[in-house]
Amino acid sequence: MALRSVFDASQIRTEFENAGINSHFIPLIWKYVIQNPNCEWDEVPSLPSSAYPLLRSKFKPSTSTVHSVIDSSDEVTTKLLIKLQNGAFVEAVIMRYDTRLGKYGGQPRSGGLRSTLCISSQVGCKMGCKFCATGSMGFKNNLSSGEIVEQLVHASHLSQIRNVVFMGMGEPLNNYTALVEAIRVMTGSPFRLSLKRITVSTVGIIHAIKKLQNDIPNLNLAVSLHAPVQDIRCQIMPAARAFPLERLMDTLREYQKNSQQKIFIEYIMLDGVNDEEQHVHQLGKLLETFEVQVVNLIPFNPIGTLSHFSTSSEQKVTKFQKILRGTYNIRTTIRKQMGQDISGACGQLVVNQADKRSTGSAGLLTDIEDLSL
Numbered sequence: 001m002a003l004r005s006v007f008d009a010s011q012i013r014t015e016f017e018n019a020g021i022n023s024h025f026i027p028l029i030w031k032y033v034i035q036n037p038n039c040e041w042d043e044v045p046s047l048p049s050s051a052y053p054l055l056r057s058k059f060k061p062s063t064s065t066v067h068s069v070i071d072s073s074d075e076v077t078t079k080l081l082i083k084l085q086n087g088a089f090v091e092a093v094i095m096r097y098d099t100r101l102g103k104y105g106g107q108p109r110s111g112g113l114r115s116t117l118c119i120s121s122q123v124g125c126k127m128g129c130k131f132c133a134t135g136s137m138g139f140k141n142n143l144s145s146g147e148i149v150e151q152l153v154h155a156s157h158l159s160q161i162r163n164v165v166f167m168g169m170g171e172p173l174n175n176y177t178a179l180v181e182a183i184r185v186m187t188g189s190p191f192r193l194s195l196k197r198i199t200v201s202t203v204g205i206i207h208a209i210k211k212l213q214n215d216i217p218n219l220n221l222a223v224s225l226h227a228p229v230q231d232i233r234c235q236i237m238p239a240a241r242a243f244p245l246e247r248l249m250d251t252l253r254e255y256q257k258n259s260q261q262k263i264f265i266e267y268i269m270l271d272g273v274n275d276e277e278q279h280v281h282q283l284g285k286l287l288e289t290f291e292v293q294v295v296n297l298i299p300f301n302p303i304g305t306l307s308h309f310s311t312s313s314e315q316k317v318t319k320f321q322k323i324l325r326g327t328y329n330i331r332t333t334i335r336k337q338m339g340q341d342i343s344g345a346c347g348q349l350v351v352n353q354a355d356k357r358s359t360g361s362a363g364l365l366t367d368i369e370d371l372s373l
């Protein structure tokens, strides 16, 4: 049987419990593994003697490996192509924010920068959004919580990670149990990331948003709205049929009321599809009664022949922003496109990689300015 990731928290806790080993050793093991990624279990100091054979027979310090590390030419973005134990690939992306410069930038592998890590939760995705390279792959498999956490471990060897956003490959709320467990590990010892600095991006899985409120109160949500009315949403995001816009908005209002947490609205700008003047007024009215933290306008990142959409012109995006701000008083940012020279769109590098071996999104996604507040 394949060995599990030592960062699969519930597995290792259960195994330790069954063997009568105190679970307080687990964060100590994780700390050692983070500092010594290529270690053998016998090297981990000060564990009860029964822990060593158990670790050897059931767990690996890392089940994934970094297959390649690619820096963008502007040195802001680094993409990690990560190979999982089953041979599949996922992407994790580091974006560096230089606090001294007050903007994204800085030398790729240098310390001292405030970095955001964009993490994948699935190989492929079953939601099938028409503009998304990951969606074009279909669903392959869920990542385990350990595989999700290992992306943070790999990235932390290259940069000091301050923020984590689940905006990589896959729909995190379709891999709910692993997502919740991974977030609990990341916010616990030894990672100790602040929950305020973790954001989960979702297409809007209503029942899971409701559940999340109880399981991880006060988690930041980014909702990929992308259209102001249900029929356009369904055209570009087939899964939206199952999550009517009105019910989604009620769920978000409820989420915000109960948790006082930040909700970011993501809106991809697709030329002639959702970027006309009527759409901005529909969106403004939809969000008027809703205390939205910020609307992020995302320039569509072309994904080659996988999608027929085009990117909205700069003038259209700027006008959209102006109306949302001026007429509706909604904080609105235009997300920078980053890392386009390294297949910036989520999943694109994996699709390209798959193409090369003959076997899945564009400039990078995160409006880090807002997510790293």
Ligand SMILES: C[S@@+](CC[C@H](N)C(=O)[O-])C[C@H]1O[C@@H](n2cnc3c(N)ncnc32)[C@H](O)[C@@H]1O
Residues within 6 Å of the ligand: 131, 132, 133, 134, 166, 167, 168, 169, 170, 171, 172, 201, 202, 203, 222, 223, 224, 266, 268, 298, 299, 300, 301, 302, 303, 345, 346, 361, 362, 363, 365
């Ligand atoms: C890849 S998804 C992953 C998280 C989640 N599944 C979701 O849809 O929010 C993260 C964000 O990337 C956006 N995205 C996907 N393909 C894109 C593209 N080609 N250009 C720009 N943004 C894209 C999505 O709409 C979403 O807002």
Ligand code: SF4
Residues within 6 Å of the ligand: 125, 126, 127, 128, 129, 132, 133, 134, 135, 136, 168, 169, 170, 171, 203, 224
């Ligand atoms: S945008 Fe998100 S939900 Fe849609 S296909 Fe891509 S990963 Fe899945």
